[in-house]
Amino acid sequence: MYDALVIGGGLAGCSVALQLARDDHRVLLAEQATYPRHKLCGEFLSPEAQASFERLGVLEAVRRKGARPIRTARLTAPTGTATDHALPHAALGLSRYELDRLLFQAACRAGAEGRTGARVTNVQGTLKGGFTASVDGETVEARLVLGAYGRRARLDRALERPFLEQQTPYVGFKAHYAGPAARSLDATIELHSAPGGYCGLSPVEGDRINVCWIGHVDALTDSGGTPTEMLRQKLRQNPALDERLQTLTRVSDAFEAVSQVPLMPKSRFAGDVCMIGDAAGMIAPLCGDGMAMALRTADLVHPLASDFLAGRRDAAAFRGAYRSGWTRRFGRRMRLGRWVNAAAFRPGAARMLVHTCRAVPPLARWLIRNTRGRATGRATGPRLAAAGR
Numbered sequence: 001m002y003d004a005l006v007i008g009g010g011l012a013g014c015s016v017a018l019q020l021a022r023d024d025h026r027v028l029l030a031e032q033a034t035y036p037r038h039k040l041c042g043e044f045l046s047p048e049a050q051a052s053f054e055r056l057g058v059l060e061a062v063r064r065k066g067a068r069p070i071r072t073a074r075l076t077a078p079t080g081t082a083t084d085h086a087l088p089h090a091a092l093g094l095s096r097y098e099l100d101r102l103l104f105q106a107a108c109r110a111g112a113e114g115r116t117g118a119r120v121t122n123v124q125g126t127l128k129g130g131f132t133a134s135v136d137g138e139t140v141e142a143r144l145v146l147g148a149y150g151r152r153a154r155l156d157r158a159l160e161r162p163f164l165e166q167q168t169p170y171v172g173f174k175a176h177y178a179g180p181a182a183r184s185l186d187a188t189i190e191l192h193s194a195p196g197g198y199c200g201l202s203p204v205e206g207d208r209i210n211v212c213w214i215g216h217v218d219a220l221t222d223s224g225g226t227p228t229e230m231l232r233q234k235l236r237q238n239p240a241l242d243e244r245l246q247t248l249t250r251v252s253d254a255f256e257a258v259s260q261v262p263l264m265p266k267s268r269f270a271g272d273v274c275m276i277g278d279a280a281g282m283i284a285p286l287c288g289d290g291m292a293m294a295l296r297t298a299d300l301v302h303p304l305a306s307d308f309l310a311g312r313r314d315a316a317a318f319r320g321a322y323r324s325g326w327t328r329r330f331g332r333r334m335r336l337g338r339w340v341n342a343a344a345f346r347p348g349a350a351r352m353l354v355h356t357c358r359a360v361p362p363l364a365r366w367l368i369r370n371t372r373g374r375a376t377g378r379a380t381g382p383r384l385a386a387a388g389r
């Protein structure tokens with residue numbers, strides 16, 4: 001019998017497994033993939049993420065992997081008009097190829113039992129009576145199950161989650177590029193709005209640039225159904241993005257791709273399975289805060305789960321505290337993120353937003369601040385934990 005089964009070894013899963021293992025709980029961290037692996041993501045780590053890394057004791061390791069500092073954000077309208085804004089604190093750029101492996105290893109070092117190539121299916125049970133699940137075909141028992149399996153997975157269907165009833169029109173693609181423009185992008189993240197979607201360019205280790213976009217499925221279909229053509233025919237209509245890509249060459253073998261990116265609200269629990277990270281709710285990618293939020297949901301649930309496992313909090317109190325803590329910390333930025341995402345998909349609104357941010361820089365600063373959490377970590381950790389109790 002494990003104390004906790006954590007489903008998914010992305011940021012949320014590795015972080016919570018590490019923290020629960022540090023508290024001497026018996027944790028099984030099951031990841032269906034094997035590391036290292038590429039993953040669709042803009043790979044921009046907002047300052048808030050660094051605070052979590054510091055608490056997990058991995059910030060230095062993240063830096064040693066070659067994470068690139070990012071200090072400025074440039075937004076461009078579909079016309080190419082640009083506006084630059086200093087970030088309130090430096091962000092980092094590191095590939096998921098390096099980051100997820102590093103976090104998984106850190107969780108295992110902390111005492112979690114990590115299994116890779118281990119898909120979890122058939123989750124059943126309750127917080128009161130305990131759970132069973134199949135992990136790579138083997139039946140395991142756990143007192144608590146944390147769903148950290150990302151934005152959309154087969155398990156959502158098995159758990160009959162209501163958000164699946166809504167279709168979403170968003171597709172996403174990502175690849176790494178290299179070339180002369182990589183140097184001019186040093187320390188800058190660029191977000192280019194274009195017909196059919198928006199595209200982010202962000203530096204990662206090894207002098208590479210992450211090129212990642214989210215677009216409307218109609219824009220993909222109109223341009224023949226391939227990411228290369230979608231980029232060429234739709235997104236590169238933005239002259240600023242076109243100019244950047246002229247001197248960049250794709251170095252990834254293929255694009256990572258995802259469809260049905262679910263930005264709608266989700267429930268925090270499916271039955272008694274507690275959802276964290278994207279499984280609890282995904283913030284619009286252009287906020288660049290999804291990974292930080294995944295880490296913060298782990299920080300939020302960790303003391304509550306620890307209390308539940310130690311008998312200091314019953315199932316109802318655990319559920320209530322997590323639901324209300326989540327809404328308090330993330331509800332507002334999720335709503336704002338959906339609003340900014342909708343604007344980015346309308347060329348007229350995107351143009352107006354960029355022009356207004358140029359004319360009124362405090363608006364840009366307000367948007368940047370309010371689509372993410374606090375950057376400073378040391379003090380925030382214990383406060384978060386205390387607030388959760």
Ligand SMILES: Cc1cc2nc3c(=O)[nH]c(=O)nc-3n(C[C@H](O)[C@H](O)[C@H](O)COP(=O)(O)OP(=O)(O)OC[C@H]3O[C@@H](n4cnc5c(N)ncnc54)[C@H](O)[C@@H]3O)c2cc1C
Nearest residue numbers: 008010011012032042043044120149150172277278290291
């Ligand atoms: C286009 C796009 C761009 C983005 N850009 C950024 C960005 O620049 N910055 C940022 O902070 N965020 C960004 N995000 C969001 C970010 O990628 C997510 O918020 C983040 O990965 C969430 O972490 P997670 O741990 O919740 O889930 P994930 O990182 O998705 O990890 C979930 C893990 O669960 C595993 N899994 C799934 N099902 C099972 C199962 N049944 N059994 C075992 N394992 C399972 C998966 O293999 C995966 O490894 C972007 C998202 C998109 C779509």
